[in-house]
Amino acid sequence: MTSHQxxxxxxxxxxxxxxxxxxxxxxxxxxxxxxxxxxxxREVRKSHEFFEVCRTPELAKEVTLQPIRRYSGLLDASIIxxxxxxxxxxxxxxxxxxxxxxxxxxxxxxxxxSKLSKNVDVNKELxxxxxxITETRKGLDGAVPLIGFCGAPWTLFAYMIxxxxxxxxxxxxTWLFRYPEESxxxxxxIADVCVDYLVGQVKAGAxxxxxxxxxxxxxxxxxFDEFSFPTLQHISTQVRHRLSExxxxxxxxxxxxxxxxxxxxxxxxxxxxDVLGIxxxxxxxxxxxxxxxxxxxxxxxxxxxxxxxxxxxxxxxKKMCEAFRxxxxxxxxxxxxxxxxxxxxxxxxxxxxxxxxxxxx
Numbered sequence: 001m002t003s004h005q006x007x008x009x010x011x012x013x014x015x016x017x018x019x020x021x022x023x024x025x026x027x028x029x030x031x032x033x034x035x036x037x038x039x040x041x042r043e044v045r046k047s048h049e050f051f052e053v054c055r056t057p058e059l060a061k062e063v064t065l066q067p068i069r070r071y072s073g074l075l076d077a078s079i080i081x082x083x084x085x086x087x088x089x090x091x092x093x094x095x096x097x098x099x100x101x102x103x104x105x106x107x108x109x110x111x112x113x114s115k116l117s118k119n120v121d122v123n124k125e126l127x128x129x130x131x132x133i134t135e136t137r138k139g140l141d142g143a144v145p146l147i148g149f150c151g152a153p154w155t156l157f158a159y160m161i162x163x164x165x166x167x168x169x170x171x172x173x174t175w176l177f178r179y180p181e182e183s184x185x186x187x188x189x190i191a192d193v194c195v196d197y198l199v200g201q202v203k204a205g206a207x208x209x210x211x212x213x214x215x216x217x218x219x220x221x222x223x224f225d226e227f228s229f230p231t232l233q234h235i236s237t238q239v240r241h242r243l244s245e246x247x248x249x250x251x252x253x254x255x256x257x258x259x260x261x262x263x264x265x266x267x268x269x270x271x272x273x274d275v276l277g278i279x280x281x282x283x284x285x286x287x288x289x290x291x292x293x294x295x296x297x298x299x300x301x302x303x304x305x306x307x308x309x310x311x312x313x314x315x316x317x318k319k320m321c322e323a324f325r326x327x328x329x330x331x332x333x334x335x336x337x338x339x340x341x342x343x344x345x346x347x348x349x350x351x352x353x354x355x356x357x358x359x360x361x
Contacts (some may be wrong), residue, residue: 018252026359027076032338084151106163148206152213172265217259288327
């Protein structure tokens, strides 16, 4: 148990689906649902820098609650407003956001690893996230569960070496091929911080966890198996072990390894996750065939459909729901990646309404 007292849950659909139970309709939430497409979010950002919002529990709580207020009764989860790059920051790296992420001093060679903090105390470095989670749980008043998250080690490793986003990941991949052992050691260090961070989020009040491996699909299957998979497995195993050991609720864990549809079968059998997120590049029926009936699936509409108008949104949601239902098993409705800044908030509402309409069991 956490030491916090939180309001009773009024909607636990997401928790039930994540555990593999049947639900009245598919629970639905959206990656980046607290974000720039919302005018109320842009209002907050006018006077507060991105990481200032992350580091100020009251502001992080406010923007996390914004979509819950706007889409009252339609969203089945909230996800704490933060960023995957708070982990590299906790490890001693500087990260700026303008508007995309930028590392002024990225890791260039393995010698640069010595610049990272030897011991990372997440309770000190990332206390602001834990405080934001606790305050947000109280602010939600049991309306929906709260998801905590982190980036996967491979995705964080790539950012730390590339110094920002990249179309080719040439620098990060050069490390894998030229310095494989040093790369594995750094990936493991990142994974250990992620474990501490995720356990801390559950202690603070997170009821589910999601690991974002946004760049998983940039690796060849054998490179994914060698460099990313072991750390993903380490995170799921160690988080469960630590929670159990400390007498805490062993919460469901979601993995979203974007683009790594080639790995779905292995992730289902050996990854140790309750839920696997899929992108729009795989049919839900095929995904279900690959993972079997024990795993909950999450996804998977192309976020760009939200720009296609009401008919396109309804048509695509109907097709998505039919495919997930035909495959059987539990599923959580979501987009196949994060919602983008130009979406009309009313089109997001329509997406949520269509999921409710077409996913009713």
